[in-house]
Amino acid sequence: MYAVELESVSLRYDEVVALRDITFKSEAGKMVALIGPNGAGKTSILKMLAGLLRPSSGEVRVLGRDPARARGLITYTPQREDVYWEYPLTVRELVAMGNIRRRGLFKWLNTRDSRVDTALRLVMLEDLASRKISELSGGQQQRAFLARAICQSGEVYLLDEPIAGLDAPSESMLLEILKALRDQGKTIVMATHDISATLEIFDYVALIRNELVAFGPPKEVLTSENLVNTYGGSTVALHLDDLEKVAGWK
Amino acid sequence: MFELLAEPMGYEFMRVALLTSVIVAVTCSVLSSFVVLRGWSLLGDAVSHSVLPGIAIALALNIPYLVGALLAGVGSSALIGLVESRARIRNDTAIGVVMTGAFATGLILLSWMRPAMDVFHVLFGNPLGVSPSDMLLSAAIGSLVVFTVALLLKEIVAYTFDPIFSKVIGVPTTILHYTLMILLSLAIVSALNTVGIILVITLLVTPGATAQIVSRNIAQMLGMSILIGAVSAVTGLYLSYYLSISSGGAIAGVATLIFFGVLLVKSLSQWLKRDKD
Ligand SMILES: Nc1ncnc2c1ncn2[C@@H]1O[C@H](COP(=O)(O)OP(=O)(O)O)[C@@H](O)[C@H]1O
Ligand SMILES: [Mg+2]
Numbered sequence: 001m002y003a004v005e006l007e008s009v010s011l012r013y014d015e016v017v018a019l020r021d022i023t024f025k026s027e028a029g030k031m032v033a034l035i036g037p038n039g040a041g042k043t044s045i046l047k048m049l050a051g052l053l054r055p056s057s058g059e060v061r062v063l064g065r066d067p068a069r070a071r072g073l074i075t076y077t078p079q080r081e082d083v084y085w086e087y088p089l090t091v092r093e094l095v096a097m098g099n100i101r102r103r104g105l106f107k108w109l110n111t112r113d114s115r116v117d118t119a120l121r122l123v124m125l126e127d128l129a130s131r132k133i134s135e136l137s138g139g140q141q142q143r144a145f146l147a148r149a150i151c152q153s154g155e156v157y158l159l160d161e162p163i164a165g166l167d168a169p170s171e172s173m174l175l176e177i178l179k180a181l182r183d184q185g186k187t188i189v190m191a192t193h194d195i196s197a198t199l200e201i202f203d204y205v206a207l208i209r210n211e212l213v214a215f216g217p218p219k220e221v222l223t224s225e226n227l228v229n230t231y232g233g234s235t236v237a238l239h240l241d242d243l244e245k246v247a248g249w250k
Numbered sequence: 251m252f253e254l255l256a257e258p259m260g261y262e263f264m265r266v267a268l269l270t271s272v273i274v275a276v277t278c279s280v281l282s283s284f285v286v287l288r289g290w291s292l293l294g295d296a297v298s299h300s301v302l303p304g305i306a307i308a309l310a311l312n313i314p315y316l317v318g319a320l321l322a323g324v325g326s327s328a329l330i331g332l333v334e335s336r337a338r339i340r341n342d343t344a345i346g347v348v349m350t351g352a353f354a355t356g357l358i359l360l361s362w363m364r365p366a367m368d369v370f371h372v373l374f375g376n377p378l379g380v381s382p383s384d385m386l387l388s389a390a391i392g393s394l395v396v397f398t399v400a401l402l403l404k405e406i407v408a409y410t411f412d413p414i415f416s417k418v419i420g421v422p423t424t425i426l427h428y429t430l431m432i433l434l435s436l437a438i439v440s441a442l443n444t445v446g447i448i449l450v451i452t453l454l455v456t457p458g459a460t461a462q463i464v465s466r467n468i469a470q471m472l473g474m475s476i477l478i479g480a481v482s483a484v485t486g487l488y489l490s491y492y493l494s495i496s497s498g499g500a501i502a503g504v505a506t507l508i509f510f511g512v513l514l515v516k517s518l519s520q521w522l523k524r525d526k527d
Contacts, residue, residue, distance in 0.1 A: 014338075050418045076418040087287055087411045088465045089465045095407050101420055132466055152419060 001064040003028040003156055003187035004049055009058035011044050017210065019046045022058070024206050024215040025152065026189075028155070031182050033198040033218075034191040036208035037231055043079070044192035044210070046158045049189060050076040062156055070156075075149035079160045080141060085134050087174040092129040092143050095119050098151030123177055139170025147175060157181065159190040163197060175201055195222060258491045267377040267444075271483040271501060274441045275453055277392040280399055280480030281437055282458030283471050284430065288410040292342055293327065294454045296349035297431065298438045298447050300326030302356025304443075305372065310363060316387070316439055323435025324428065326352055375446030375498035377487065384443050388452045391440040395433050402426065407468055444483075445498035452502035453479060460509045463516050478508055 005025040011018045019041040026032045034042040047053040048060045050066030051074070064069040075098075095116050096109040103110050110116070120126045123143040128136065136144060142162050149157055157178075163171045171194075178188050179201060190197065198205055198218055205221045207213035207230045212230075214221045258264040258352030280427050302380050304322025308315045326348055334344040371379065399406065408416045409426050417423045434454070441450040461474035492501075 050414075052417060071418070071420045074418060076415055078412065078414045082288065082320055082414065083412050084289070086462070088462065088467050089411065090467060090470050094411075095465070097404075097415070098419075100416075103404065105401050107404070109407075115310075148415075182524075209496065227431055 001029070001212040002026060002061070003063055004032065004189055005059075005061040005064075006048075007059045007061075009045075009054065009055045009060055011041070011048065011050065012056045017194055019055075019208075020211045022208070022212045024204075024212060026187065028063075028187050029182060029185045030203040031178065031190070031201060031203045032206065033197060034189065034206050034208055035132070035193070035198065035230065036092070037193075037214075039210075040208045040230075041210050042208060043160055045206075046076070046160050046189065046191055049156070050074055050158055052076075052207045065117055073155045075152045075154035075157050077145045077149055077157070077159045077162060078108065079164070080138065080162075085141065089131050089133050089135065091133060091147075092116060092120070094133055094144050095129075095147045095151050098148040098153075113118055115151045115153065120149040122180070123147040124173070137170070139166045140172065142166065142170070142174055143177070146174065149179070154186075156187045156189065161191050161193070163192055163194055172202070176235060195227070198222075209243070254492075255318050255488070258488065261377055263380075264487075264491065266380050266382055267497070268384050268484065268487050269270075270380045270388050271377050271444045271487050271497070272480050273385070273392045274437075274444045275457075275479035275483035275501070276476050277388070277395050277437045278450065278453035279457040279475040280395055280472065281430075281434055282454050282456070282462060282479070283468070283475050284406060284410050284458075285434070285454050286458035286462055290331055290434075290453070292345050293330065294434060295451045296330060296345045296352075297323045297326055298450050298454070300348045301370065301435065301438050301442070302447055303352050303359060303435045304356075306356050306359035306363065307524045308403055310359065316416055319439045319442075320432065320493070322352070323438060324431050327431040327434075329357035365455075371446065372442055373446050373448050374496060375442070375449065378496045380443045388440040388443075391436045398429065398433060402429070402469075406430065418474040445501055449498045449502040450503055453482075456502075456505040456509050460505075460512050463512055478505065479491045482508060 002025040006022050009022045010020050022045070034045055038090055044053065048055055049067055051060055051071065060067055063073055068076065084125065092111045093109055096113065098119065099110055099113050099115055108121065120129055123146055125140065125143055125147060128140065128229045133141065133144060146162070163174055175197060178190070182188055199221045202218055204216060205218045207217045207221060207226055209230050282405040285291060300322045301319045304318040304320070305315045308318025330344050330348050333339070334341050335350060337344070360472040405421050405426055408421055409423055413423055435453070438447070440449050441453060445453060457475040457478040458471070460478050461471045465471035465474055482505035483501050486504040487497055489495065489504070
């Protein structure tokens with residue numbers, strides 16, 4: 001049984017064909033990176049795996065079942081921009097949202113659950129637990145999100161661009177936590193722009209540009225030919241000195 | 251001072267008006283925290299304007315106006331979602347189209363039928379004309395709103411903070427969304443007599459907005475919002491009594507003044523703090 005599985009999946013939004021004939025799968029306990037430019041279809045794949053969208057054709061399975069039937073086993077972390085961070089919540093309350101389904105009606109979030117403390121410790125946010133979420137840095141917000149997913153104790157972690165806009169230390173801290181989760185047997189599927197971050201850490205890379213350009217271990221997949229096919233020639237060929245030329249041109 | 255406060259209470263209509271206004275303000279304030287946090291200010295305005303044709307149609311069909319108002323309120327929020335996705339236009343555009351269209355329909359129907367109900371009172375409220383049975387209706391609606399929010403508080407918070415996550419984790423988000431729309435429509439109906447269709451949005455936005463400026467968590471925000479709503483209702487009603495001004499206008503006006511007062515104090519304290527550093 002595979003943890004995540006896409007079989008000849010296509011997805012269209014009315015006239016727009018967002019994804020065409022995507023096939024890839026991964027066993028449990030692996031880290032999978034979805035890499036591609038804006039509009040490539042990364043978010044759409046994550047939403048199908050989360051059971052939020054149905055493929056127009058083909059099949060999506062999570063842990064061998066229809067994603068809608070794997071609800072308790074899937075955690076989904078949306079792009080940071082999709083959330084209103086001025087919401088008056090503390091870090092602890094945000095994390096406790098992960099156990100919301102284990103709590104009855106009329107009851108407030110269970111912030112005293114030991115799962116909340118464990119999750120906070122894993123992402124190294126114990127000291128900031130009673131901070132307002134708007135008072136966190138971008139990296140801390142992303143780790144708080146991850147703690148919420150950990151608190152949910154799912155098996156498959158879906159993360160949409162969690163390292164976008166983070167500085168290098170925050171990025172490597174987040175990736176270290178994800179690695180630790182993988183080592184516990186969790187499956188991580190993460191959308192990202194950052195190719196270099198994936199090279200050493202991820203087990204599989206899916207290069208996507210509305211179709212699957214390539215899928216496999218990063219060392220095999222991240223060839224310059226594949227990258228040109230994913231990002232288009234001009235983007236990759238734009239080297240540092242070109243950038244300087246552009247900057248000096250103003 | 252005591253006499254100033256006690257004198258209006260010598261009249262039964264003033265006692266009923268005061269109690270009803272406070273109930274309505276509290277009902278709306280409870281919801282206003284979520285309206286503000288989810289970015290539903292414009293949607294709330296649309297729902298309140300759509301209540302007008304609902305009332306008109308109910309009068310025409312001789313069914314209770316509460317039913318018409320409720321169906322129109324919930325229907326308009328569903329229609330907005332449908333227009334937004336079908337026409338592929340922005341949410342605020344869909345709201346603008348549906349809201350004004352519904353309001354125009356209501357005005358046409360009411361002017362055509364010339365019902366006994368005074369359109370001006372529906373639009374701008376008339377708390378001094380509230381009957382004890384209206385008051386009981388407002389109290390029933392208020393209890394229902396408070397009960398439902400207490401029942402589903404953490405689910406409502408999760409949904410209004412992060413709807414996508416909530417859906418994936420198994421919170422019934424569609425049911426929750428329409429539950430909130432029903433509560434919103436009910437709150438608007440209960441406010442018809444006191445502040446009216448046009449100004450009810452003040453009570454659905456401003457107390458929550460004020461509370462958000464000073465709150466660190468959701469419990470504080472709900473509490474502050476309720477307090478601000480109640481204070482606005484009481485102060486506004488007294489002002490309208492002594493100054494002979496529109497009660498709905500006075501209540502909404504006080505709520506707005508409190509907002510700017512709190513904003514000013516907050517800005518000043520931040521400015522002083524920065525000076526010290
Ligand atoms: N709700 C939607 N309606 C119509 N088109 C959409 C919608 N969501 C995404 N798309 C289109 O589908 C394609 C893939 O989008 P997305 O999955 O968000 O890509 P990515 O996350 O890689 O940037 C894009 O061309 C985008 O314009
Ligand atoms: Mg995306």
